[in-house]
Amino acid sequence: MSSESKAAIAEALSEARGRTLALIEPLDDRQLNRVYSPILSPLAWDLGHIANFEELWLVQRVGGREPLRGELGRFYDAIENPRKTRGELPILRDRELRSYMADVRERTLDVLDDVEIGPDVEDPLLRDGFVYGMLLAHELQHNETMLQLLQMVDGYEAVRAEFEPGADPVPECPEAVLIEAGEHAVGAPARGFAYDNERPRHPVSLPAFEIDRTPVSNGAYISFMEATGAEPPMYWERNVEEWVDTARGRRSSIDPAQPVIHVSWEQADAFARWAGKRLPTEFEWEAARGQLDGIGHGWEWTSSDFLAYPGFEAFPYREYSEVFFGDEYKVLRGGSWATHSRVARPTFRNWDLPQRSQIFAGLRCARDA
Numbered sequence: 061m062s063s064e065s066k067a068a069i070a071e072a073l074s075e076a077r078g079r080t081l082a083l084i085e086p087l088d089d090r091q092l093n094r095v096y097s098p099i100l101s102p103l104a105w106d107l108g109h110i111a112n113f114e115e116l117w118l119v120q121r122v123g124g125r126e127p128l129r130g131e132l133g134r135f136y137d138a139i140e141n142p143r144k145t146r147g148e149l150p151i152l153r154d155r156e157l158r159s160y161m162a163d164v165r166e167r168t169l170d171v172l173d174d175v176e177i178g179p180d181v182e183d184p185l186l187r188d189g190f191v192y193g194m195l196l197a198h199e200l201q202h203n204e205t206m207l208q209l210l211q212m213v214d215g216y217e218a219v220r221a222e223f224e225p226g227a228d229p230v231p232e233c234p235e236a237v238l239i240e241a242g243e244h245a246v247g248a249p250a251r252g253f254a255y256d257n258e259r260p261r262h263p264v265s266l267p268a269f270e271i272d273r274t275p276v277s278n279g280a281y282i283s284f285m286e287a288t289g290a291e292p293p294m295y296w297e298r299n300v301e302e303w304v305d306t307a308r309g310r311r312s313s314i315d316p317a318q319p320v321i322h323v324s325w326e327q328a329d330a331f332a333r334w335a336g337k338r339l340p341t342e343f344e345w346e347a348a349r350g351q352l353d354g355i356g357h358g359w360e361w362t363s364s365d366f367l368a369y370p371g372f373e374a375f376p377y378r379e380y381s382e383v384f385f386g387d388e389y390k391v392l393r394g395g396s397w398a399t400h401s402r403v404a405r406p407t408f409r410n411w412d413l414p415q416r417s418q419i420f421a422g423l424r425c426a427r428d429a
């Protein structure tokens with residue numbers, strides 16, 4: 061966001077907040093406070109956490125101000141408070157929650173007036189407005205986790221078209237793209253907003269491989285289930301004649317031409333093997349990025365573990381990426397229908413546990429050439 065002025069930052073912050081509030085507009089306080097799943101936070105926690113993270117970085121850290129609500133922040137620390145415990149915490153709720161969000165925002169805009177954010181400022185948090193890019197991404201990424209939870213809310217009626225899934229159709233038998241052996245630059249350039257785990261940009265050498273131009277369709281996934289008895293994606297149920305999608309308590313026919321989502325890494329990996337192929341590595345995905353279609357309906361599982369790039373430096377805090385590095389998490393690339401365009405960079409690395417399917421994730425296949 062190097063060229064963004066303070067006015068553009070304020071505008072982007074307001075747009076993101078408008079999106080957050082539009083998501084919860086159809087809900088009452090009881091729904092905001094309810095725990096729907098041990099693997100997802102109650103929405104009230106997300107809302108308070110979004111505001112508290114903003115206060116921590118944009119008011120306390122950048123503005124040097126004291127917290128508005130004393131020790132409240134510790135209940136919103138994502139590492140200290142695993143998702144399954146968040147419903148029991150003494151977090152802000154209802155009117156108090158909304159007024160905290162508004163109070164923080166007022167202070168944020170106050171501080172923004174006073175700070176220097178140009179390309180030459182010494183504090184790397186403020187240089188090129190990095191910390192504001194981080195805050196925007198944070199709120200928009202939480203919008204996506206909130207949308208994951210909203211699939212569990214029966215009768216949820218979205219107030220914006222962007223909160224509904226949907227994609228261009230993809231063929232059941234995808235065309236393969238050949239990528240010749242060679243060296244490819246991967247990762248985010250040094251300037252502009254990107255997370256620490258996307259840096260540094262570095263060369264990787266890849267043998268020749270083929271990757272499907274389009275992701276796996278629902279139709280192809282149904283063939284896989286019929287052939288192997290594999291588990292259906294989350295929210296799918298078998299009616300007498302057909303598969304139906306039960307997200308949000310609706311029952312709509314599964315469209316065979318849409319890319320499949322709500323599959324776990326384990327399911328994705330099994331599908332790829334059944335198809336005589338494999339999952340791409342995250343670098344294969346990034347190297348082929350310019351020739352792929354159908355990106356953006358579902359995150360795409362890769363075969364890669366979430367690891368540090370050579371020369372990685374944690375910034376601005378270890379808990380964003382570094383504590384998750386290792387072989388426990390698998391990398392996803394691309395973005396989903398619920399991902400804001402500001403988040404879905406070609407170098408963005410998402411990660412999750414291999415058994416998780418509440419995220420909007422599918423796959424595309426690759427193979428050695």
Ligand SMILES: [Fe+2]
Pocket residue numbers: 109113138198202
């Ligand atoms: Fe967060």
